[in-house]
Amino acid sequence: MQVVLDLDGLDALIGVLRQDGRVVVGPVLRDDAITLAELGSAADLPSGWGVGTGPGHYRVRRRQDTAVFGHSAGPQSWKRFLHPPRRALISSDPAGFHPVEDNAPDYAFLGVRPCDLAAITKLRQIVGGRAPFVVAAQCTEPGEVCFCASMGCGPAAGSGYDIALTERIDSTGHRFLATSGTGEGAEVLARVPARAASPDDVALAEQDVEAAANRMGRAMPELDLRDLLARNRDSAHWEAVAERCLTCGNCTMVCPTCFCVSVEDTTDLDGNAERSQRWASCFEIDFSYLHGGAVRTSGASRYRQWMTHKLGTWHDQFGTSGCVGCGRCIAWCPAGIDITEEAAALAGSEQP
Amino acid sequence: MTTWTPTPYQVVTRTVETHDSVTLVLRPVAESLPAFSPGQFAMLYAHGIGEVPISISGIPGDGTLVHTIRAVGAVSRALHDAGPGTVIGVRGPFGTAWQLDGAEDLLVVAGGIGLAPLRPVLGHPAKRTVLVAGARTRQDLLYQDELAGLSDVDVVLTVDHGDHDWHGRVGFVTEPLASIPLDPDRTTALLCGPEPMMRFCARTLLGRGVRAERIQVSLERNMQCGIGLCGHCQLGPLLLCRDGPVTGYPTAEPLLLAKEL
Numbered sequence: 001m002q003v004v005l006d007l008d009g010l011d012a013l014i015g016v017l018r019q020d021g022r023v024v025v026g027p028v029l030r031d032d033a034i035t036l037a038e039l040g041s042a043a044d045l046p047s048g049w050g051v052g053t054g055p056g057h058y059r060v061r062r063r064q065d066t067a068v069f070g071h072s073a074g075p076q077s078w079k080r081f082l083h084p085p086r087r088a089l090i091s092s093d094p095a096g097f098h099p100v101e102d103n104a105p106d107y108a109f110l111g112v113r114p115c116d117l118a119a120i121t122k123l124r125q126i127v128g129g130r131a132p133f134v135v136a137a138q139c140t141e142p143g144e145v146c147f148c149a150s151m152g153c154g155p156a157a158g159s160g161y162d163i164a165l166t167e168r169i170d171s172t173g174h175r176f177l178a179t180s181g182t183g184e185g186a187e188v189l190a191r192v193p194a195r196a197a198s199p200d201d202v203a204l205a206e207q208d209v210e211a212a213a214n215r216m217g218r219a220m221p222e223l224d225l226r227d228l229l230a231r232n233r234d235s236a237h238w239e240a241v242a243e244r245c246l247t248c249g250n251c252t253m254v255c256p257t258c259f260c261v262s263v264e265d266t267t268d269l270d271g272n273a274e275r276s277q278r279w280a281s282c283f284e285i286d287f288s289y290l291h292g293g294a295v296r297t298s299g300a301s302r303y304r305q306w307m308t309h310k311l312g313t314w315h316d317q318f319g320t321s322g323c324v325g326c327g328r329c330i331a332w333c334p335a336g337i338d339i340t341e342e343a344a345a346l347a348g349s350e351q352p
Numbered sequence: 353m354t355t356w357t358p359t360p361y362q363v364v365t366r367t368v369e370t371h372d373s374v375t376l377v378l379r380p381v382a383e384s385l386p387a388f389s390p391g392q393f394a395m396l397y398a399h400g401i402g403e404v405p406i407s408i409s410g411i412p413g414d415g416t417l418v419h420t421i422r423a424v425g426a427v428s429r430a431l432h433d434a435g436p437g438t439v440i441g442v443r444g445p446f447g448t449a450w451q452l453d454g455a456e457d458l459l460v461v462a463g464g465i466g467l468a469p470l471r472p473v474l475g476h477p478a479k480r481t482v483l484v485a486g487a488r489t490r491q492d493l494l495y496q497d498e499l500a501g502l503s504d505v506d507v508v509l510t511v512d513h514g515d516h517d518w519h520g521r522v523g524f525v526t527e528p529l530a531s532i533p534l535d536p537d538r539t540t541a542l543l544c545g546p547e548p549m550m551r552f553c554a555r556t557l558l559g560r561g562v563r564a565e566r567i568q569v570s571l572e573r574n575m576q577c578g579i580g581l582c583g584h585c586q587l588g589p590l591l592l593c594r595d596g597p598v599t600g601y602p603t604a605e606p607l608l609l610a611k612e613l
Contacts, residue, residue: 260583301612316589
């Protein structure tokens, strides 16, 4: 099903999803960044705001138009809803051990970019949980640190969405081509005021998304990254990265697929305990703690672990890459380390 | 999340093995877990303190679990100190088991607490079983009385540092491995101990003609979930809670050679 919505139609879409009892989450402008929060209406969307990104750089900026999805990946990802930063697992008291119910609401994610759509699929493959209703926003304006095209994750929305929107503002107005990806998506769309999509609407949307593929700020080198990383465990290049890496773990926190957690106990004065998981980073020194000390003490070994897992051994463990090309790790690295550049440098260091 | 919820077990007996190690026999309070195989591990939870992976060190077959625990950190210290009646949370069985199918001669090589996960194998009906076990000192050797009573296992014990009361071998476990009689075509070798020990033992065995595919090692990393979700136990491509701890040497060797992997 393909229809065209205007801004009121988008607002009606949010209304329908809320009527159905879903918590609708989407992009909002907050603290000089595009973050993710519950939407009450389309008025909450960051209309007219875009972003400028670069290595170690992220700034919101005013756009010339009123686009609501005219921004690339922000500091948060949908991970914080599907795999919260902290989650209780069990409680323990003298009567025994009790599972803590997962009381996550029925989410609808609106404005999911194709890179993040791929990330949601990869993350849910590991952490499971209830499937959210997904309204994707196809990418027509990639940023400086984006490389989803070279990871096969965009700029067109792949599988996994219920509805995909393509935003367009031109002389005929501000509108969204809406394509249903599931029966549920079609049912929701049928309840929203819209007009039928013309062949022109469809062709323009396709053209906009196709053009975006050629405007990516970056590209991952076209190599078998899994092999490259497996044969370069002892490369001197890791030391070169470690000279710049602060081992702060920002890359793992902003990554939409980094799923590692640590499990810890908290106790109260009555002797009851709760076990919970919290996001962990392979850059923490204690991450690899084994009786007697950490296995990975050097920055070089910890960067190698992160990058090798993300681009290489993720394939061995989950049958796919762990990277979707969203570029967050580049923008939010205080040292501006660029995973695409490091992959190219590693490959370059192999040349005789 | 039921996968995170431990099953309550109660300590039935606590046997002091060495100055820092005990063996606990645990009986289910109500429900019991599926049967464990030699080489697999459980996550043992000490209320309010935390959970650690501990291999099964005996399979009595009566529904009880047997674990030998060395006190090294807060959680293992609490488990070590747990007296009869204490309730411990158990999750498992997790991980891979020693592959004994088709094994003719079993060569079991253990260093320190590494003997615990190999103990259930000593009762396996092999044509010939040789145990080479080492420890830092006489006081660190596990199951000494039990090993002395084994009639169908050739036991070779060695300690790194001898004393006046030790009349056996002094030296690393690699030394007896270089000289004990073995038929490389019939030998399946099971190794558990510190990583350098396993690497040197494997190298010695390869040098004596034992095929790499017939050498198995038990590997350890920080395990916090046991179900491939927390990411801490990665060793290269492996999630050791799921793909290990027992790993074939052809897979393990390149991973053990990389520094800080």
